[in-house]
Structure formats: C-alpha cells, structure tokens
Amino acid sequence: MKEYLFxxxxxxxxxxxxxxxxxxEKAGFKxxxxxxxxxxxxxxxxxxxxGFGLHEFKEELTGPEYxxxxxxxxxxxxxxxxxxxxxxxxxxxxxxxxxHELYCYSSVYGVFVIRARTVILAMGCRERNRGNIxxxxxxxxxxxxxxxxxxxxxxDGYVPGKDIVIIGSGDIGLIMARRxxxxxxxxxxxxxxxxxPSGITRNIVQCLEDFxxxxxxxxxxxxxxxxxxxxxxxxxxxxxxxxxxxxxFELKCDTLLLSVGLVPENELSRKAGIDLNPQINGPxxxxxxxxxxxxxxxxxxxxxxxxxxxxxxxESRSAGSNAVKFLQSALTGKQYSIKSGANVRYIxxxxxxxxxxxxxxxxxxxxxxxxxxxxKADGRTIKTIKHSHVQxxxxxxxxxxxxxxxxxxxxxDPRLEISII
Amino acid sequence: xxxxxxxxxAGVSGAAIARKxxxxxxxxxxxxxxxxxxxGTSKANSGIIHGGFHTSMKYLKSRLEIQGNLMxxxxxxxxxxxxxxxxxxxxxxxxxxxxxxxxxxRQGVDNGVIGIEICSRERILDIEPKLNPDVIGGLHAPNGxxxxxxxxxxxxxxxxxxxxxxxxxxxxxxxxxxxxxKWKISSDxxxxxxxxxxxxAAGLYADRVSDIFKAENFKIIPRKGEEYLLDRMSxxxxxxxxxxVPHGKTKGTLVIPTVxxxxxxxxxxxxxxxxxxxxxxxxxxxxxxxxxxRMVPSISERDIITSFAGLxxxxxxxxxxxEVSEKAENFIQVAGIQSPGLTASPAIGEYVKNLxxxxxxxxxxxxxxxxxxxxxxxxxNLSHFESEKIVEENxxxxxxxxxxxxxxxxxxxxxxxxxxTTLDGVKFFTRTGMGxxxxxxxxxxxxxxxxxxxxxxxxxxxKRGKNSEILMERL
Numbered sequence: 090m091k092e093y094l095f096x097x098x099x100x101x102x103x104x105x106x107x108x109x110x111x112x113x114e115k116a117g118f119k120x121x122x123x124x125x126x127x128x129x130x131x132x133x134x135x136x137x138x139x140g141f142g143l144h145e146f147k148e149e150l151t152g153p154e155y156x157x158x159x160x161x162x163x164x165x166x167x168x169x170x171x172x173x174x175x176x177x178x179x180x181x182x183x184x185x186x187x188x189h190e191l192y193c194y195s196s197v198y199g200v201f202v203i204r205a206r207t208v209i210l211a212m213g214c215r216e217r218n219r220g221n222i223x224x225x226x227x228x229x230x231x232x233x234x235x236x237x238x239x240x241x242x243x244x245d246g247y248v249p250g251k252d253i254v255i256i257g258s259g260d261i262g263l264i265m266a267r268r269x270x271x272x273x274x275x276x277x278x279x280x281x282x283x284x285x286p287s288g289i290t291r292n293i294v295q296c297l298e299d300f301x302x303x304x305x306x307x308x309x310x311x312x313x314x315x316x317x318x319x320x321x322x323x324x325x326x327x328x329x330x331x332x333x334x335x336x337x338f339e340l341k342c343d344t345l346l347l348s349v350g351l352v353p354e355n356e357l358s359r360k361a362g363i364d365l366n367p368q369i370n371g372p373x374x375x376x377x378x379x380x381x382x383x384x385x386x387x388x389x390x391x392x393x394x395x396x397x398x399x400x401x402x403x404e405s406r407s408a409g410s411n412a413v414k415f416l417q418s419a420l421t422g423k424q425y426s427i428k429s430g431a432n433v434r435y436i437x438x439x440x441x442x443x444x445x446x447x448x449x450x451x452x453x454x455x456x457x458x459x460x461x462x463x464x465k466a467d468g469r470t471i472k473t474i475k476h477s478h479v480q481x482x483x484x485x486x487x488x489x490x491x492x493x494x495x496x497x498x499x500x501x502d503p504r505l506e507i508s509i510i
Numbered sequence: 511x512x513x514x515x516x517x518x519x520a521g522v523s524g525a526a527i528a529r530k531x532x533x534x535x536x537x538x539x540x541x542x543x544x545x546x547x548x549x550g551t552s553k554a555n556s557g558i559i560h561g562g563f564h565t566s567m568k569y570l571k572s573r574l575e576i577q578g579n580l581m582x583x584x585x586x587x588x589x590x591x592x593x594x595x596x597x598x599x600x601x602x603x604x605x606x607x608x609x610x611x612x613x614x615x616r617q618g619v620d621n622g623v624i625g626i627e628i629c630s631r632e633r634i635l636d637i638e639p640k641l642n643p644d645v646i647g648g649l650h651a652p653n654g655x656x657x658x659x660x661x662x663x664x665x666x667x668x669x670x671x672x673x674x675x676x677x678x679x680x681x682x683x684x685x686x687x688x689x690x691x692k693w694k695i696s697s698d699x700x701x702x703x704x705x706x707x708x709x710x711a712a713g714l715y716a717d718r719v720s721d722i723f724k725a726e727n728f729k730i731i732p733r734k735g736e737e738y739l740l741d742r743m744s745x746x747x748x749x750x751x752x753x754x755v756p757h758g759k760t761k762g763t764l765v766i767p768t769v770x771x772x773x774x775x776x777x778x779x780x781x782x783x784x785x786x787x788x789x790x791x792x793x794x795x796x797x798x799x800x801x802x803x804r805m806v807p808s809i810s811e812r813d814i815i816t817s818f819a820g821l822x823x824x825x826x827x828x829x830x831x832x833e834v835s836e837k838a839e840n841f842i843q844v845a846g847i848q849s850p851g852l853t854a855s856p857a858i859g860e861y862v863k864n865l866x867x868x869x870x871x872x873x874x875x876x877x878x879x880x881x882x883x884x885x886x887x888x889x890x891n892l893s894h895f896e897s898e899k900i901v902e903e904n905x906x907x908x909x910x911x912x913x914x915x916x917x918x919x920x921x922x923x924x925x926x927x928x929x930x931t932t933l934d935g936v937k938f939f940t941r942t943g944m945g946x947x948x949x950x951x952x953x954x955x956x957x958x959x960x961x962x963x964x965x966x967x968x969x970x971x972x973k974r975g976k977n978s979e980i981l982m983e984r985l
Binding site: 090125173175177178192194195196197198199200202215216218219220221223225226227228229230231233234236237240241242245246247248249250251272273311312316317318343354356359 | 739743786788789790791792795811814815816817818889894895897898901902905906908909910913914916918919933946947948949950951953954958968972973974975976977978979980981982983984985
C-alpha cells in the first residue's frame with residue numbers, strides 16, 4: 090500500500106481545513122489536505138449568497154469567492170492536496186509511536202496511507218433530517234434537507250419542486266426560502282417550533298420579509314401526506330408546550346425542505362477513540378484545540394457548529410498554529426477548566442491557560458437585549474463584556490488576554506465561569 | 511409473450527418461487543406492479559429468521575418456518591446476502607410470564623428446534639448483557655437469525671433471472687381470461703402475457719388478484735407495523751433478537767440488531783383497512799420506545815435515523831393459504847404470507863413447486879442450472895488491503911459516495927446494472943443513503959450516477975417509481 094509521510098494531515102478541505110493547513114505550512118512543515126470532493130471549498134461552494142468575509146477580509150463576499158481566496162493560497166503553497174479522497178479510518182500505529190495513520194480511499198490515488206505526527210480534524214458538519222425530528226406521516230419523495238436542495242439548485246442546476254414549505258428558520262432554511270423564490274418557486278411558509286427564529290436577524294429580513302414569506306413561530310409539522318410525491322403537510326400550533334391540535338391546518342406543497350439543525354460529523358473521530366462532548370457533538374478540546382489524543386486538533390464545524398465562516402477561519406488558524414507549536418515541542422501551559430455559567434449553553438474550548446491569550450466561543454440559552462457576559466474565577470470577576478443583544482442563534486466570541494488573567498494568577502487551581510446576565 | 515408459469519408479485523414469496531422454478535425447464539415470468547422487486551411488504555420486513563417455537567406445527571406457516579429456517583445457510587453460500595444466525599431470545603420480566611416461556615419451550619421442542627434452552631436470569635443476562643437487569647429469565651433459540659430482507663429478495667430474483675426467468679416490473683395485473691389452455695394476463699397499461707399456470711403471490715393484493723382470476727373469495731387484512739431504525743453508534747445494539755413474552759396475536763415489539771450493524775425497534779401491529787397506509791405516528795413512536803426501553807434501557811430516541819411502516823398481508827385464519835385453486839384452472843394461491851413468511855419463503859418455493867407437479871406441470875431439471883450469483887464487493891466489510899486490490903482493478907470502488915455507510919461508486923454501478931434504477935432500489939441494494947445523514951450528502955451523486963448509467967434524464971429518476979420524481983425542473 091502506498092504510504093505518504095507528512096508533519097500534519099488535515100482532514101477536510103473546506104473553510105476550516107484550508108485555514109488550518111495554510112497556517113501549518115507557513116511554518117515550514119510538510120502538510121497535506123485530504124478532501125473527499127473534487128475541489129477545495131466544502132459547503133461554501135454552494136453558498137452563492139453574499140455576507141461572507143466581513144471579519145476576515147473586511148468586505149462582503151459570496152461563499153465561492155471566500156473559498157477561492159483560501160484555495161488560491163493553497164495553490165501557491167506547498168500544501169499537498171489529495172482530492173477525491175475519503176479518510177476511512179484513523180489509527181495510532183503501534184510500530185510508529187507518536188504518529189497517526191489515515192487510511193484513505195480514492196478513485197484517483199487508490200487506497201493509501203498517510204502518516205503524520207499531527208492531525209487536524211476539519212470534517213465539518215451534516216444536517217439533521219426527518220428521522221432525527223420524527224415527523225409522522227407517509228414517506229413520499231420531495232422531502233430533503235435545505236442543504237441538499239441548495240446543492241441541487243446552486244451547483245447542479247436542478248429545481249427539486251415548485252411549491253415549497255420549509256421547516257426550521259435556521260440560516261440555511263431562510264436563505265433557501267429566498268433562493269427558491271428566485272428560482273421561480275412559491276415558498277408558502279417557514280415553520281419554526283421555537284417562539285423565536287433560529288436564524289440571524291439579517292436573514293429574517295432579507296430572505297423572508299422582503300419576499301412576504303410567512304414565518305410561523307411556535308408551530309410544528311405534525312404530519313406529512315402524499316403517496317409517491319409529497320402533497321401536503323399538517324401544521325399544528327404549539328401552545329404552552331403542547332400541540333394545539335384543534336387549530337391545525339393543512340398546507341399544500343410538493344416539496345418540504347428541512348433546516349432543523351446541524352450536527353458535527355465525528356464518526357471518524359469517535360472510532361479513533363476521540364472523546365466527544367455531548368453538548369456540542371464535537372471533541373473535547375483544551376485551550377490549544379487539542380483533543381484527548383496528543384497531536385490531534387479539531388476546528389471549524391466538526392468541533393462545534395458556527396454561524397459565521399469568519400469565525401471558522403480564525404479558529405482553524407489557531408488550531409494550525411497550535412499544531413505548529415506541537416511539532417516544535419513548544420506547546421506548553423497548564424490547562425485549567427472553564428464552566429458554563431448562567432444562561433450559557435456551551436463554551437468552546439472548555440480549558441484555558443495562562444501562557445497565551447485565550448479565545449472562547451459561546452452560545453447563549455436566552456434572547457436578551459443589553460446583556461452582559463461575565464467572566465469570573467472562584468467568585469472573582471475578571472472581565473465583563475456588554476452585548477446590545479444576545480440570542481441562541483448568534484455565537485459570541487470573546488478574547489481573554491494574558492493580562493486579564495493576571496488578576497487570578499495567585500489562585501492555585503482557578504476555575505473560570507462564564508455567564509450571561 | 512408466452513410462458514409456462516406466471517408468478518404475480520415479486521416479494522419474498524414470489525421471488526423464492528421464481529428461483530425454485532428456475533431450476534426446471536420452464537419458461538417463467540415474474541410480474542411486479544412496482545418499479546422494483548421487494549418494494550411492498552418485503553421491504554419493510556423486520557429481517558428476522560425465526561426460531562420455530564412461536565407457533566404449533568398444526569399450522570402450515572409453522573411447518574414451513576421450520577423447514578425454511580434450515581435452508582438459509584446453503585442459500586447464503588450460493589447468493590451471498592447478509593445473514594447471521596445470531597440467535598433469538600424471549601425475555602420474561604414477570605413471574606407469570608415464566609409459564610409462557612415453558613410453553614414456548616415445549617412447543618419448540620415438539621417442533622424439533624435444535625438447541626433451544628430455558629434460561630435463568632444469569633444465563634440470559636450473560637448471553638444478552640444489554641437486557642434490563644430486571645429480567646427474571648427467558649428462552650434462547652440459537653438457530654434464529656437476522657437478514658437484510660430486500661437483499662435476500664434481490665438475490666433470489668437475480669439468481670432466477672440468471673437461470674432464465676423473466677422479470678417484468680411496473681406490470682399491475684388488471685384482467686385475466688382463460689383462452690384454451692392458457693391464461694391471458696393484462697396490465698392496467700395495456701401490456702399482456704400468456705401463461706399456462708399462474709401463481710398468486712400478490713401479497714396485500716392477493717385477494718384482488720384472486721377476484722380477477724375468478725378464484726376463491728377471501729379478504730387480506732393489512733396489519734400495520736411501525737419500526738424505528740437506530741444509528742450503528744447506538745450503545746443499545748444487542749447480540750440477539752430480543753422478543754417480549756407474546757400476548758395475543760403477534761410476537762410483540764422487538765429489539766432487533768440488523769445484520770448490517772444498525773438496530774431496529776418495533777413493530778407495532780394494528781389491523782387497518784387501507785392497503786396503502788404506510789404512515790407512522792407520534793403515539794406509536796412513544797409506545798414503541800417506552801416498551802422497548804423496558805427490555806433494553808439504553809435505547810434512546812436520540813439515535814433514531816428513520817422510521818417506516820409495513821403492512822402484513824394477513825388472513826382471518828392467521829395461517830398461510832397455499833393451495834391449488836378449486837375454482838380457477840391451473841391457479842395456485844399463495845396468500846396470507848405474514849410473519850414468518852420471510853423465514854418460510856425458501857420452503858414456500860419448494861411447496862409451490864410440488865403443487866405445480868400435482869397440476870401435471872412437467873418439471874424437468876435443467877442440466878446447466880447455476881445456483882450461484884456474482885458477489886459485489888462491499889467496501890465497508892473489507893480490510894484496507896482487500897480494498898486496495900479491488901480499487902486497483904476498478905477505481906470506481908475507491909470513490910466513496912455514501913460516507914455514512916461507506917458505499918462506493920462501484921457498488922452503485924453494480925446495483926444499477928442489476929436493474930435497480932430507482933433511488934430506493936439503489937439504496938436497498940447498496941445501503942447508500944440508509945445511514946445517519948439519510949442521503950443528505952449522497953443523493954445528488956447517486957442521481958447523477960443513475961442518469962449516467964441508464965441514460966435517464968433528471969426528471970425520470972425517481973425515489974421508487976411512478977410519480978416519485980426527485981427533480982422537477984432544470985434551472
């Protein structure tokens with residue numbers, strides 16, 4: 090079997106993988122990207138709307154433009170890219186201690202092995218589907234995830250149907266409401282189980298309100314009808330947490346798109362023995378974004394689902410630079426724990442150290458105006474940050490400088506707690 | 511076209527009969543109303559090879575179950591479908607259930623079930639550690655097993671076709687008339703064939719087909735079963751098929767390890783009127799999970815990949831009805847094939863062959879009958895070194911299309927070449943789209959491969975035939 094030796098192997102060539110690989114290669118280490126599709130870019134390639142890059146490039150780009158900027162840099166770099174190649178298994182070979190082994194399958198390169206001292210997991214996420222939310226009824230054609238529809242319309246040029254209903258007001262669902270309207274379809278409704286939208290406000294305005302597409306908050310799809318192709322759905326209001334069946338109504342449609350959440354895709358990681366955090370469905374990582382396996386890092390949507398690609402790029406560069414330090418045996422700094430405090434659904438990473446600046450990403454459990462993010466350690470307040478508005482669908486990014494931490498440098502085993510109040 | 515024998519219905523019964531008859535110098539045709547074989551009741555089967563202790567030998571279904579069970583090892587060697595004798599258990603949780611266990615055990619012994627044993631609490635927890643520790647005892651039949659039902663049907667039909675049987679799909683029998691010594695059978699869209707002998711294996715519609723041939727009058731009562739498929743990462747995956755102690759007509763809601771590593775819970779059993787009602791409901795979901803968690807506590811709704819429903823074609827008698835018709839000439843009824851129909855199917859093939867003999871159908875064995883079919887490599891089951899060789903020979907096997915179930919382009923192409931040209935057909939043959947993402951990533955790739963291999967245009971590619979198209983317009 091063909092074997093390739095690298096310092097760093099990056100699994101996935103989307104936004105996360107490209108940013109991480111560039112960072113490692115820049116430091117002079119031999120780096121590879123393994124990408125299952127025929128070109129780099131990942132899911133960005135089907136996101137032809139704009140709004141990408143405001144943080145990263147200080148300008149508004151489309152998804153493919155954003156991807157291209159990174160892909161061009163990869164082309165100019167020494168990063169070896171294995172396209173059309175799927176990593177089937179990740180292993181720690183007994184006869185090569187300190188190395189990781191990736192078994193890859195490809196129609197171009199055949200079956201081959203990559204060995205590397207560091208691995209960066211950047212496989213992204215997948216969409217939740219009908220089974221995950223258990224919608225009762227028949228099983229006709231015409232039901233698909235919003236991302237699949239987006240792919241079909243934007244890349245392959247096919248329209249899956251004409252009369253559309255969308256479940257879930259996540260960003261992909263909202264963007265697809267607009268996209269399907271532009272493709273000449275009638276979007277009859279967006280149905281959201283929560284009393285508030287799950288997508289960012291900009292998308293509610295630009296994708297629904299501008300096109301007068303009704304958004305049903307606190308409603309669920311309680312039944313799917315139709316034999317061969319979907320014909321209609323039954324929509325039921327949620328009243329005080331219970332279905333209000335008497336006020337159910339039928340909506341005719343030939344297509345039902347699901348935008349009901351994303352799940353980090355960690356089957357490969359899990360099989361390789363990487364511990365996963367059930368709160369985020371991604372690996373447990375320390376402040377260096379390193380998993381429980383030495384030399385294996387994670388970043389982007391495989392770690393936790395982001396709503397801005399700019400944050401993915403930033404986080405992935407950080408994973409890359411930590412991999413560099415690992416390769417230079419310079420990854421130091423004792424790790425201390427962080428706890429989610431009041432109204433915080435999760436924090437990534439769940440460790441911090443005193444030797445670097447620390448960057449945290451967190452999600453709120455509540456919708457609130459004039460909120461304050463408060464960082465404490467053992468009762469002592471380290472920092473408070475004001476936010477004019479927080480909501481679960483908008484990830485919060487905070488930076489804790491080394492200097493901020495000096496306030497607690499006297500504590501023997503400090504434990505951070507981040508709350509939203 | 512003129513045939514000696516026409517079999518109506520390409521579910522597991524029709525397929526097993528077709529394969530049996532392919533051994534003889536007969537011209538046989540298999541007629542199926544759907545776009546592919548195994549698209550009716552056999553598709554939504556639980557995939558269990560039963561242990562032969564649930565019913566008494568006074569029933570035909572029980573006799574055929576026991577005989578059928580014994581035939582699967584040889585069939586697997588010839589046809590290569592996924593099958594494993596993992597064994598089945600019946601778990602008792604209350605004192606009074608132990609009496610039922612005794613009865614089932616005695617019935618099993620009377621039926622000649624090899625290796626059947628009554629288990630103490632310790633013994634049953636030892637062979638099935640996933641069981642709720644509140645279990646107090648049970649029954650173990652090591653001869654029971656698990657199978658992929660549609661793959662079994664596909665392989666039977668492939669074998670039959672290889673040995674000369676014709677398959678006509680999208681042929682919905684609409685009328686029949688006896689002209690001379692032949693039946694002329696016409697479909698609802700104007701196709702017709704002629705056959706000397708007709709076998710009615712039409713499953714849910716066996717009663718309607720019987721009417722069309724002016725044969726016996728009976729009623730098929732659809733009994734619906736809902737099932738839930740759980741991710742292969744579920745911690746609840748058991749060693750054995752786990753049955754509750756049966757109460758009433760059915761075997762109850764089970765916990766089933768599938769032979770391909772996922773697991774199922776179900777089925778329910780509700781008699782309904784509508785033969786097309788394959789809906790699932792929230793109430794049943796709750797009931798199934800409440801019930802199955804009592805047997806295996808680690809079962810979680812979080813692991814649900816998908817749900818589906820199937821309809822058992824039951825007769826009021828509860829037994830199979832496999833007889834030569836007394837009213838229609840040269841017409842054999844194969845009706846009421848509910849559970850354990852899958853287990854019994856190879857024996858049904860034998861049984862029906864013998865009925866044909868009684869009707870003076872001349873059965874001469876073919877000299878060149880080949881029981882084997884070509885096996886398609888399954889990338890997920892191979893070692894990396896085995897895969898390497900296969901990919902070297904055909905790089906399409908290195909192109910992984912379905913990431914969840916690790917299915918390659920090569921496997922999809924093989925499915926299409928074997929006649930499975932719908933998305934569901936490809937899915938059942940290869941498992942593409944059957945995993946946790948449910949086709950989110952592979953659907954468009956599979957559609958493109960189907961278009962490339964068959965020459966179909968985008969709007970002709972369907973989920974499962976008829977009006978189940980997936981793409982409506984070109985942008």
